[in-house]
Amino acid sequence: MNSAKKDRIDRLAATSGGTVAHAASATDVDAATGTTSAAPTTVADAGRVSGGEGVSLLASAWGRLRRNPLFLTGAAITTAFVVLALLSPWLAPHDPSAQLLYPEIRQQTNPIPAARPGFPLGADWFGRDLLSRLLVGSRQTLFVGVFATLGGLLGGLVLGILAGAFGGWVDALVMRIVDVMLSIPSLLMAFxxxxxxxxPSQLTVIIAIAVVQIPVFARLLRGSMMAQRHSDHVLAARALGVKKAPIVFRHMLPNALGPVIVQATLVLAVAIIDAAALSFLGLGNPDDRIPEWGQMLGASQQYLAGYPHLAFYPAACIVVVALGFTFMGESLREALDPKTRR
Structure with a gap:
């Protein structure tokens, strides 16, 4: 028995630089036990997890997103909307405020010029090219939606950080304010x-929608930061004597921003719809020389019975763009939330 053990130790010592098992054969018989050994395993492979290397959360989420048709559809719609909005002054075939067909309206009984070469969607009641107004209006809609979302995000960050970092009476006070704001319907509050x-102007619309979105971000960030307060890395930083401000801004806040950023994509869709609603009600920019989809939709109501296309085009643009941001937001939330991974 001692000889068998000595031979086994000698074999292991001889192969320690290359393989852990016997290198001569993949099916050697152990002299001590009489069992058959498995295929040789290199020292470099020892301890390596089978199935490949691990991936980060973002890489794993991207792997699911690029196979998700809902996300790809939303990304395509959103990208097209942003590109058209940014390039609209150069893509528009005519000046959106130029009354190019107005002389024709005065000479004929038809108040709305139909589609024709150079005017693929026709013109409005002032003879202005409808396609040019839709393209330029996308820029104003994007401007209002983005800045309203950013305003709500910044306000929500302030309240959420105060409630989640300090707790106690500060948390109670902030949450009661948030509860009061959430108890009022969002569109009624914005109105x-x-x-x-x-x-009324675009700035007033941005302010109104931003205030409405503040409690959404504040409540979400407060919940994420409350979960971070009892995490291991935060407790370790406190045990080491790190001050409260570095703990909040270096450890808690960066790890709590993920759900907030995802929520921002969903809120952007709501902001676009709310901005269109306020403009539809006459609380947006009163100057129709600067087109905006909600404004165009509201102004077309007097011609809705005979010329429904004047309302259909801006309404369809609003719905499609809002769906694009909603598809992206829902897909991002499912990809980043461990509870919804499939």
Whole structure:
């Protein structure tokens, strides 16, 4: 028995630089036990997890997103919308405020010029090219939606950080304010805020929608930061004597922003719809020389019975763009949330 053990130790010592098992054959018989050994395993492979190397959360989420048709559809719609909005001044075939066909309207009984070469969607009641107004209006819609979302995000970050970092009476006070704001329907609150201003404009629409979105971000960030307060890395930083500000801004906040950023894509779709609603109600920019989809939709109501296409085009643009951002947001939330992974 001692000789058999000595031979086994000698074999292991001789092969320690290359293989752990006997290198001569993949099916050697162990002299001590009489069992058959498995195929040789290199020292470099020892301890390596089978199935490949691990991937990060973002890489794993991207792997699921690029196979998700809902995300690809939303990304395509969103990308097309952003590109058209940014390039609209150069893509528009005519000046959106130029009344090019107005002389024809005055000479004929037909108040709305139909589609024709150079005017593929026709013109409105002032003879302005409808396609050019839709393209330029996309830029104004994107401008309002993005800045309203950013305003709500910044306000929500302030309240969420205060509630999630300090807790106690600060948390209770902030959450009661948030609860009061959430108890009022969002569109009604936005309408009330926009009606306060004497001169309606795009800025008033942005402010009204941003205030409405603040409690959404504040509540979500507060919940994420409360979960981070009891995590191991935060407890370790406190045990080492790290001050509260570095703990909040270096450890808690970066790890709590993921759900908030995902929510921003969903809120952007809501902001576009709310902005169109306020413009439809006459609380947006009153100057129709600068087109905006909600404004165009509201102004076309007097011609809805005879010329429904004037309302259909801006309404379809609003719905499609909102769906694009919604598809992206829902797909991102499913990809990043461990509870919804499939």
């Amino acid at each position: 009330s805020i926009a009606a306060i201003f004497a001169n």
